[in-house]
Amino acid sequence: MRMRTAIIIGAGPAGLTAAFEILSQKTKVKPIVLEATERIGGISCTIKHNGNRIDLGGHRFFSKSDQVMDWWEKRMPAQGFASSDDLLIHRKQNWSIGGPDPQTTSRVMLIRNRVSRILYQRKLFDYPLSINFSTMTKLGIHKTVSAGLGYLKAQMTRGGKEHNLEDFLIKRFGKPLYTMFFKDYTQKVWGIHPKRISSAWGAQRIKGLSLFRVIWHSFRKMLVPMQISLNMKQKDRETSLIEKFLYPKYGPGHFWESVADDIIKMGGEIHIGHRVTGIVIEGDRVTVVETEKEGNSYHFFGEYIFSSMPIKDLFNCIKGELPPMEISEISQGLQYRDFMTVGVLVEKLSIKNSTRIKSVGEMIPDVWIYIQENDVKLCRLQVFNNWSPYMVSDHENTVWLGLEYMCHENDKEWKMNEGEFIEFAIDELVKLQIIERVNVLDACRIKVEKAYPAYFGTYDEFDRVKGYLNGLQNLYCMGRNGQHRYNNQDHSMLTAMKAVECMLDATLNKEELWSINAEKAYHETKARQKV
Numbered sequence: 001m002r003m004r005t006a007i008i009i010g011a012g013p014a015g016l017t018a019a020f021e022i023l024s025q026k027t028k029v030k031p032i033v034l035e036a037t038e039r040i041g042g043i044s045c046t047i048k049h050n051g052n053r054i055d056l057g058g059h060r061f062f063s064k065s066d067q068v069m070d071w072w073e074k075r076m077p078a079q080g081f082a083s084s085d086d087l088l089i090h091r092k093q094n095w096s097i098g099g100p101d102p103q104t105t106s107r108v109m110l111i112r113n114r115v116s117r118i119l120y121q122r123k124l125f126d127y128p129l130s131i132n133f134s135t136m137t138k139l140g141i142h143k144t145v146s147a148g149l150g151y152l153k154a155q156m157t158r159g160g161k162e163h164n165l166e167d168f169l170i171k172r173f174g175k176p177l178y179t180m181f182f183k184d185y186t187q188k189v190w191g192i193h194p195k196r197i198s199s200a201w202g203a204q205r206i207k208g209l210s211l212f213r214v215i216w217h218s219f220r221k222m223l224v225p226m227q228i229s230l231n232m233k234q235k236d237r238e239t240s241l242i243e244k245f246l247y248p249k250y251g252p253g254h255f256w257e258s259v260a261d262d263i264i265k266m267g268g269e270i271h272i273g274h275r276v277t278g279i280v281i282e283g284d285r286v287t288v289v290e291t292e293k294e295g296n297s298y299h300f301f302g303e304y305i306f307s308s309m310p311i312k313d314l315f316n317c318i319k320g321e322l323p324p325m326e327i328s329e330i331s332q333g334l335q336y337r338d339f340m341t342v343g344v345l346v347e348k349l350s351i352k353n354s355t356r357i358k359s360v361g362e363m364i365p366d367v368w369i370y371i372q373e374n375d376v377k378l379c380r381l382q383v384f385n386n387w388s389p390y391m392v393s394d395h396e397n398t399v400w401l402g403l404e405y406m407c408h409e410n411d412k413e414w415k416m417n418e419g420e421f422i423e424f425a426i427d428e429l430v431k432l433q434i435i436e437r438v439n440v441l442d443a444c445r446i447k448v449e450k451a452y453p454a455y456f457g458t459y460d461e462f463d464r465v466k467g468y469l470n471g472l473q474n475l476y477c478m479g480r481n482g483q484h485r486y487n488n489q490d491h492s493m494l495t496a497m498k499a500v501e502c503m504l505d506a507t508l509n510k511e512e513l514w515s516i517n518a519e520k521a522y523h524e525t526k527a528r529q530k531v
Contacts, residue, residue, distance in 0.1 A: 004029045006503070007289045007300050009276055010308035011035035012042020013489050014479030016259045017071075017496035018306050023266040027504060031268045032300060033260075034291055036275040039253070040260045042308070043339070043451055043480075044489055046253025049444045051393030052400045053251045054343045056448060058368050058382050061109065061246035061255075063490035067497065075262070076255055078109040078246055107258055109246040110388055115357065115365045118181065119381075120372040122433065124354070127370060129181070143176065150174030165197040165455075184374040189406045190337060190454060198455040249390050252489075274298065276309060281320040285474045290319075304503050305472075306496070308479030310336065310450045311465060327468045333458030334465075334484055338414060339451035342403040342425040345442040346435050349399055363399060376428040377413060380404040398441065403429065409449065418445045453484040470510045476502060483514060491517040 006022055006029050008015045019031035039045040047054040063069050116127040123138045136144045151174035162168045165186065169178045186194045248255040260270055277297070278290030286305040291298045307314055315323065315331035322328070349363060357365040369381045382402035389395040403425045407414045413421060422443045429435045462484060469477050476499035477483055479492040487495070494516045502508045 002028075004304070005302035006031045006304040006306060007302035008033045008306040008308075009289065010042060010479065010482070011040050011256075011260065011270060011272070012308055012479060012492070013044050013256065014308040014482060014492040014496040015042075015306065016040075016256055016263065017493045018478065018500055019263045019268050019270075020259055020266075021497055021500040022503075023263060023268055025500070025504075029304065029503070031263070032302065033263070033268065033270040034274045034276060034289065034300065035270065035272050036309075038272055040270075040272075041253045041256035043448060044252040044256055046251035047343075047446050049343055050442055052343065052345060052442075053253075053384065053391040054341055054402055054444075054446060055251045055253075055382065055384065055387060055391070056341055056446065057339070057404065057451075058380075058387070058402075059252040059489055060114070061248070061252070061489070063488075065490055065494060068490040068493055071493065072246060072255075073109065075259060076107045076109050076248055078111055106249060106254070108249045110249060112245055112247050112367070112387065113357075114243050114245055114367065115355075115386070116368050116370070117366055118370045118372050119432065120181065122373070124351075124369070129177075143180070146176045147174060147180070150176035162199040164195045165199055166194040168199040169194065181372060185370065185372050185379070188374070188377065189379055190456075191406070191408055192456060196456050198459055200455050200459075247387055249388055251388065251391055276313075276317055278319045279305075279314065279317045281318060281322075281472065283321065284472055286472055287320075290317075304474050304476070306476045306478060306499055308477075308482035308492075310453070310481040311469075311477070311484050312336070313450075323468055327464055330458045330461045330465050334462070335454040335457035335459070336450040337406045337452040337454055338409055339448040340405040340407065340414070340421070341446045342405070342422055343442075343444045343446075344401045344403060344426060344429065344435070344440060346399050346401065347397070347439040347441060350433055350435055371432070373432065376431060377405055377407075378403055378425070378428045378432070379406050381434070401429075406452070414447070421445055450481060453481060453486060455486070459484070466514060476510070476513065478513065485517070487517055
């Protein structure tokens with residue numbers, strides 16, 4: 001059999017998974033990966049700055065899919081962990097579990113406790129909310145009673161259609177809690193009121209999560225204290241309620257860089273800095289993918305095309321036989337949120353550890369903090385020391401923070417120059433009493449366009465776009481932007497695995513590609529099929 005070619009657009013989790021699967025299954029197909037940026041891993045890349053590492057968005061390696069969990073561990077075994085009593089561990093301590101010492105081994109997954117909280121009215125609340133004395137004290141008796149009554153009212157009137165994200169959230173948490181912990185934060189993240197966002201976003205991201213599930217989870221934790229272990233099976237819990245996850249020693253980007261190295265060793269190609277400028281369509285097939293790099297044009301020919309590029313950009317690149325005008329107009333109405341991270345290195349934090357979790361120098365144990373406050377633009381704060389001490393050059397004497405901002409390319413914050421925006425971000429940390437300006441040692445900013453596909457604009461008509469794309473026989477859309485779906489990393493990988501299956505078996509319906517993480521019981525159904 002002659003060697004065929006698969007052109008893969010994007011070197012993120014979906015693109016690299018597809019390339020690796022094609023090669024590992026010995027398909028007689030050569031994958032050629034085209035990446036527009038100089039980074040490997042897409043939004044799951046890791047940025048290096050003066051010896052410190054930035055994870056864009058915080059990527060927990062956890063999945064309810066055994067296929068994905070096994071895939072990760074084969075590439076990078078879990079041989080190190082942080083104990084539940086000491087999340088912040090000095091470099092000199094041995095993290096190994098009968099395997100290579102992570103001090104000298106780079107391909108290592110650390111098992112981490114998930115500690116996240118919400119900053120609301122300058123107080124830190126557990127995330128997800130814990131129903132305990134501390135929470136009720138911070139909320140106050142009036143808000144606590146109001147939240148309870150609001151939830152009961154929502155359950156008594158639960159029938160009816162969910163017209164938007166606001167309806168979705170109120171039905172599951174009640175109006176008082178929605179107003180306190182969802183409304184302003186959602187508007188800050190997406191730039192519009194939750195009433196204007198499709199309820200599909202809630203079904204996509206939080207699915208079965210509700211106040212009842214949070215209460216039951218909190219009650220079970222009191223009965224059975226959490227034990228850290230190598231058993232990562234947490235299928236009985238909503239993703240928002242998981243308590244431990246895997247994390248690569250040097251961040252998610254290092255994992256995907258390792259996968260990229262393996263792809264090249266197995267005979268695949270990865271071309272960095274190649275921005276796709278043309279997708280030539282003849283009949284019902286894509287025949288050529290055109291790229292541009294440093295002013296030069298390139299043409300790539302392949303029997304199969306895998307795309308994880310934003311659908312809006314894909315349509316802008318189509319040449320040859322053009323899609324119907326109405327389909328193109330829908331594609332151009334799809335909306336995205338752009339993303340900025342500001343890395344801030346400080347000597348110490350102003351807020352101290354008030355939890356039972358031991359830490360170095362009384363530092364907070366959180367991997368991230370959701371900033372609910374509506375007097376700042378900051379959406380979420382990462383503490384990279386707590387993801388992995390190897391993310392920080394001087395882990396014992398400095399704290400490396402990641403400030404996450406969601407915006408649109410037309411927003412004034414996006415248009416600020418780097419120095420101006422860094423000062424703006426530091427001012428917000430000072431305002432929130434998280435740091436003092438005198439303790440800032442270093443800072444940088446990273447911008448990512450079209451980081452999050454949005455569930456407004458022309459999203460309600462997206463099925464027509466999907467129908468057109470499915471009609472292109474050799475095109476397989478996968479990944480977050482490739483399907484215009486707010487997928488997690490594991491879901492993007494599953495779409496790539498399914499795309500490879502479709503490539504190898506023409507009798508499979510490509511509609512299966514779009515069903516991954518689209519239905520509430522997707523993983524549970526798959527699990528039952530294996531039993």
